[in-house]
Amino acid sequence: MQRTVSSSPLAPSVKVKLINAGFHTAADLVDLLPLQLCQEAGISQEEANEVLQALRHDSRLCQERAAEGCITALELLHCEQSQGSLVTFSSELDAVLGGGVSVGKTTEICGTPGIGKTQLCIQLAVDVQIPVCFGGLGGKAVYIDTEGGFLVQRAAEMARAAAEHCALLAEDTEQRAALEDFTLEKILSNIFLIRCHDYVELLAETYLLPNLLQKCAEVKLVVIDSIAFPFRHDFEDFSQRTRLLNSLAQQLNQLANQQQTAVVLTNQMTTKVSNGQSKLVPALGESWGHAATEKLILHWEEDKSVGVAKAAYHVSRTRATPPLSGSGRGKSSKRSPALPPCLVFCRSSSRKADGWPLSTSLPGKWKPLSNTKLRVKDSGMPV
């Protein structure tokens, strides 16, 4: 296999020396001893060792990949259909998202301040732990907090409400047995909270996440709340910020895909002025718009103090009128707006929600696209 030296993941200065010495493919190098490489290429012993290790590791990975073959779309479909999804305890939001937040993809939640992004994230951190026999994922959650908005008391309220809700639903012995692991203490102990104070800590944490997730394979949700905050101040060089964000996006996508976890990011809104008009758009620039696979934008609808999200699917959709009020016991009534999307989607009956009365099963043949951005669309604020 002709893996060239110039396309291998080596340090640029070392690559230049190797190419000048005349080594152009990995096959030229792999059989040499470190000392020989050292003399021929003029690099240090350490660098020679690193180069040989990297190239051999690379060729081993390629052979493994070749041996297992590639995956066809049919196999991918089976994987997707057998995966559960992460419910949000709001049936309309779940319906819009296609059953809940998708596992294995990155979801971005954007919204104006106070609309409930952190509340939704805390709710998801509780919901991911719902036992499998109740229709949940039975996993743990990693919560990376950059703003300091995680309130333990609120998480405790939501956990208690979720446990009570499941207790009411328990029908058979299996579910009752699972309830013993679904108590307030257990739920709170399965949320791993990491507090990052600036973007360097956040980037470092993202580099460490794959190792963490490999050691702790039950983690099914990673929340970063919020990703905009550390990048929006203290950054003079915008092009460097764009580059860092692009590489962060790729790492998060890779994490979601390889570890099969749901990654949820929260973003803020900023004002964009063009042609004398201003409109609210998600922060962090246009290139960040490509980062997440699914995007949910929430904003207030004029006088109603209600959060609205609308899907930009290209199939026909209906608009549900009254907002869902305080769905689930996980939301306290002090916070008047719930998170009702005014959109109801028809979903296929291929996914059952056993013992989950809150998600309404609607008739219809269309399965919503799980790969489309949701946009707020209002008469005054096109996005």
Add this chain to the structure above:
Amino acid sequence: MRCKGVMVILREGICPGLTEEIIKALQAEDIRTVEDLVSSDAEELAQKCSVSYKALVAFRRVLLAQHAAFPVAGLDLYDELLSSTSILSTGNPSVDKLLDSGLYTGEITELAGGPATGKTQLCFSVAVSIAHEHKQNVLYICTNGGMCASRLLQMLQARTVKTDEQTYALQRIQVFQVFDVFSLLSCLQHLRAAGLQSSTVAGGSVKAVIVDSVSAVLSCMLGGKQNEGMSLMMQVAAELKMIAKDFNTAVLVTNHVTRDGRGQLKAGLGQSWSHVPRTRLLLQRVDRPGAPHGLRTATLTKSSRQVSAGLGFCSPPQYLTDNAEALETAVNTARLVLMGYHASLYMKRKFSTAFHSLQVLSVK
């Protein structure tokens, strides 16, 4: 004339008569590769090393013969082009019209657009159309986690209700998930070395390679103090071009957009990348008050066959047919293709005389 594989190190046995001693003597004079030997002065070299002049000239002749490209007549190239090129429909008639009836094999086509403008949906539509209608295999390289097999199934269900046809079509689409540029290069090189035949379903050849998106892996390597980005970008471009040309496949890539100094949208990755795809399409959302919700416009910004134009389309399954937007100025129609890709076809259209006497070098 460019030598293929010039950077081959001189080793014993690549040329009859080239022994280890001669190689050592040459290395002492800093001659390590074939290129160094071929471009050096033989007389001077014969004096400095203890190698005979005749032997050096013989080595040069043999190595040049081994590594040189050879000319091909224009007519042969034209015949080869006619017999091997196929045009693949994208599944959307409006986009097909814009692209001069579809994606051409042997070429790279680029879709550029902002977020949620339909690039991935159009890629899915191409994959489904090739797998279902043409019954050929498709390689889908996804770099940003946007692959959704349920959406492919939904598109297939809109075309046919027979589940076995849907199953066969899904089996013909092979998916690779890579997330950084080195893995992408490794994947492309491996595919090229294996001849694109890695575990294909029997009875079909690979007709399209879709890379969604190429800017996600390259944009984080460009700019700032990084000096490797351009080189990696050009390596990706070279691999894609070789895959397109050598295996007669259509390569479709997606790209993001940036704004230039005047605030106009343009495709990302800069000037150097803009020369890589042969055809470029810019996708935008339409936010007019009366427009249907899923409407997007596609503008042809670079083509060697058509005058640049634009039209509107909806992602499948609904689509508009005639909603042409304003024409933009023609770009690149004068781009002469003496590099061998479509030389004879272009010549035949433009100049009807004496093109078969033109010697065209096929550059690998």
